[in-house]
Amino acid sequence: MKKRVVVTGIGTINPLGNNSLDTWRAATKGISGIDKISLFDASDLRCQIAGEVKGLDASKVVSAKELPRMPRFLQLAMVATHEAMIDSDILIDDEIAPEVGVSIGSGIGGLTSIEQSVLLIEKKGVRRLSPFFIPMTIANSVSGCVSIKYRTKGYNASIASACATSNHAIGDATNLIRSGQAKVMITGGTEGTICKIGVGGFDAMRALSTRNDTPKTASRPYDQDRDGFVMGEGCGILVLEELEFAKKRNAKIYCEVIGYGFSSDASHITMPTVDGPTLAINKALKNANISGVDVDYVNAHGTSTPLGDINELKAISKSFGEDGAKKVSISSSKSMMGHLLGGAGGVESILTIMAMKDSFVPPTINVFNLDKNCDLDITPNEGVERPIKIAMNNSFGFGGTNATLIFKEFS
Numbered sequence: 001m002k003k004r005v006v007v008t009g010i011g012t013i014n015p016l017g018n019n020s021l022d023t024w025r026a027a028t029k030g031i032s033g034i035d036k037i038s039l040f041d042a043s044d045l046r047c048q049i050a051g052e053v054k055g056l057d058a059s060k061v062v063s064a065k066e067l068p069r070m071p072r073f074l075q076l077a078m079v080a081t082h083e084a085m086i087d088s089d090i091l092i093d094d095e096i097a098p099e100v101g102v103s104i105g106s107g108i109g110g111l112t113s114i115e116q117s118v119l120l121i122e123k124k125g126v127r128r129l130s131p132f133f134i135p136m137t138i139a140n141s142v143s144g145c146v147s148i149k150y151r152t153k154g155y156n157a158s159i160a161s162a163c164a165t166s167n168h169a170i171g172d173a174t175n176l177i178r179s180g181q182a183k184v185m186i187t188g189g190t191e192g193t194i195c196k197i198g199v200g201g202f203d204a205m206r207a208l209s210t211r212n213d214t215p216k217t218a219s220r221p222y223d224q225d226r227d228g229f230v231m232g233e234g235c236g237i238l239v240l241e242e243l244e245f246a247k248k249r250n251a252k253i254y255c256e257v258i259g260y261g262f263s264s265d266a267s268h269i270t271m272p273t274v275d276g277p278t279l280a281i282n283k284a285l286k287n288a289n290i291s292g293v294d295v296d297y298v299n300a301h302g303t304s305t306p307l308g309d310i311n312e313l314k315a316i317s318k319s320f321g322e323d324g325a326k327k328v329s330i331s332s333s334k335s336m337m338g339h340l341l342g343g344a345g346g347v348e349s350i351l352t353i354m355a356m357k358d359s360f361v362p363p364t365i366n367v368f369n370l371d372k373n374c375d376l377d378i379t380p381n382e383g384v385e386r387p388i389k390i391a392m393n394n395s396f397g398f399g400g401t402n403a404t405l406i407f408k409e410f411s
Contacts (some may be wrong), residue, residue: 004243005177006410007254009088010350011080014234015051015337019083023347024354026336027362028383032216033337034230039194047208049215050194051232051338069132070145071110072192072233076343077142078149080235081186085150088239088251090184092150099183101155102143103173104190104237105165107342107397110137111193142190154182162397163301164262165189166236166345167405171260173240183245188346190235199231205270209304217366219339221302221309221332222378224369229303232338236346254353258390258408259288265400272308272396277301277315280402281394285319288406290390292320295328295406297361297391299352300378302332303339310373312394317376329361329386331379336365345395349405356388356409 015033017023042048058075061082140158166189173185211218220226261283265276367380
């Protein structure tokens with residue numbers, strides 16, 4: 001019999017806040033965390049705005065010796081994981097350690113350190129490279145560092161599937177617990193790529209918004225005049241547990257993970273389709289043993305790109321049917337924080353869980369002129385109160401990779 005999986009801890013750091021509560025409060029108020037880039041000089045780029053984390057301080061959770069070796073994406077992960085572990089109030093001792101795994105992904109990994117190291121080579125030569133360069137910039141270093149810190153001895157791996165990274169990591173972690181291969185999983189995703197090569201790369205693709213004079217309103221999912229996404233950074237971590245294990249230790253339970261679906265567009269490296277997301281959503285619904293009409297809220301991928309936003313709404317309509325599509329509330333958190341790439345699904349899953357907990361749908365902000373092709377309730381500009389028993393989070397990535405999670409109120 002398939003084991004039940006529950007969420008017992010959450011932790012995040014992102015452009016809206018440096019912890020879960022501050023993030024949720026900002027999201028309910030429709031506050032934007034997007035501003036002019038401060039982490040580097042972006043004056044020669046078309047896009048000069050991003051969703052940056054403010055006041056990152058990992059020194060409270062990482063030793064002074066380790067900190068200089070950690071790229072930004074790792075520091076973000078250590079801070080968010082620290083909050084999630086405290087929130088879950090779990091003790092990992094020698095007995096349980098082999099049953100505790102880590103599945104935390106990053107879409108790109110240590111890009112900031114790669115950029116800095118290339119510049120160092122150009123200036124001072126390759127012999128000045130740090131001996132820690134490789135182990136601390138590869139994407140799976142995040143799961144490794146978390147495993148070392150918390151002495152976990154079970155599964156230890158990192159997913160890298162672009163913007164679907166977090167959802168794949170959480171979904172795979174769920175399946176490990178369901179199949180009895182783990183009792184506890186620390187899971188989610190992180191990204192810290194606000195650097196010249198990171199923003200410049202997406203800028204070269206003409207994928208980013210260039211509303212540099214009005215950064216707070218630059219990310220505009222579903223708006224007729226949207227002109228691309230805004231890059232963000234951050235991390236979202238969930239502690240998942242097998243239900244009976246969580247009950248035995250009297251853990252606080254936020255909700256249950258009931259569905260996970262995935263698919264590939266098998267079409268184009270960057271251009272999304274309707275069929276791929278539809279398949280992922282359908283698989284998640286089947287996995288959860290529910291239909292689209294049962295879903296109350298969808299935290300959408302909603303990046304603020306002309307094609308992607310509408311394709312996702314079409315996929316929801318196809319998967320949910322007319323009755324389900326008409327009743328469901330939808331919103332895009334990226335309107336407020338930008339697109340956190342590999343970290344997006346982790347943070348957005350936390351917002352999805354909080355929406356269910358507080359019976360409140362956070363808004364999609366910056367909808368000034370609703371796209372005429374948008375015919376679903378995308379919760380424009382103002383959040384709304386409504387009962388949320390079942391909620392969905394979508395994440396779709398370059399390469400045509402798609403992942404959908406479904407959470408249910410615990411009972």
